[in-house]
Amino acid sequence: MKTIFTIHAGEFLVGSEIERRIPEANVWLPSKDTGVDLLATNKQSTQVVSLQVKFSRDYRLTTTDQMYGDRLRATGWWKLNRQAIHKSEADLWVFVLLTFAPEYRAFTYKKTQFVLISPRDLEKRLSDFDENADIQFYLWVTSTDKCWATRGLRRDDLTGIADGSYSNNHRDFTQYLNAWSDLKGRLAQAAG
Numbered sequence: 001m002k003t004i005f006t007i008h009a010g011e012f013l014v015g016s017e018i019e020r021r022i023p024e025a026n027v028w029l030p031s032k033d034t035g036v037d038l039l040a041t042n043k044q045s046t047q048v049v050s051l052q053v054k055f056s057r058d059y060r061l062t063t064t065d066q067m068y069g070d071r072l073r074a075t076g077w078w079k080l081n082r083q084a085i086h087k088s089e090a091d092l093w094v095f096v097l098l099t100f101a102p103e104y105r106a107f108t109y110k111k112t113q114f115v116l117i118s119p120r121d122l123e124k125r126l127s128d129f130d131e132n133a134d135i136q137f138y139l140w141v142t143s144t145d146k147c148w149a150t151r152g153l154r155r156d157d158l159t160g161i162a163d164g165s166y167s168n169n170h171r172d173f174t175q176y177l178n179a180w181s182d183l184k185g186r187l188a189q190a191a192g
Contacts (some may be wrong), residue, residue: 022187036051038051049183051086051093051094055092058075067158070143071143073143074113077136078137079134116177138150
């Protein structure tokens with residue numbers, strides 16, 4: 001085991017959010033890199049959920065902010081590898097989307113958005129609209145708490161997402177947005 005390691009900002013935010021939302025959970029850091037960034041356990045440590053954390057800065061400060069303004073809460077971008085998703089041993093992948101307050105152009109921790117999804121569900125959802133080995137994955141969270149995969153969409157579809165008129169079940173990730181109840185349920189399974 002290495003005696004010195006670093007935790008990246010996304011891992012810190014996820015760990016803090018778990019402690020805030022599920023106070024009975026414990027959060028652990030693995031001592032080596034195995035594709036699992038955090039472990040969450042129930043109080044008795046009889047149930048373990050492994051987490052892969054993917055972190056992105058907020059891209060609203062670019063052209064999307066100028067076009068859609070306060071209709072978007074957060075946007076993020078990741079480059080994902082289909083094989084890594086397929087081979088993932090993590091129970092859940094957590095995508096962390098920072099949010100900046102438009103009026104201050106400053107980070108607002110309490111509005112950080114999290115997308116919690118199993119790698120199997122992620123793989124299936126991505127294959128519905130992207131067959132490439134390397135996937136450019138964009139998520140947008142709207143001010144109405146909807147979450148969409150937006151890579152490759154036309155401008156009128158993006159406008160529809162921002163104004164709430166867009167519909168596409170394959171690209172709708174809302175069920176995974178801040179889905180802390182899924183993690184809580186997984187931790188409670190062994191305790192019950």
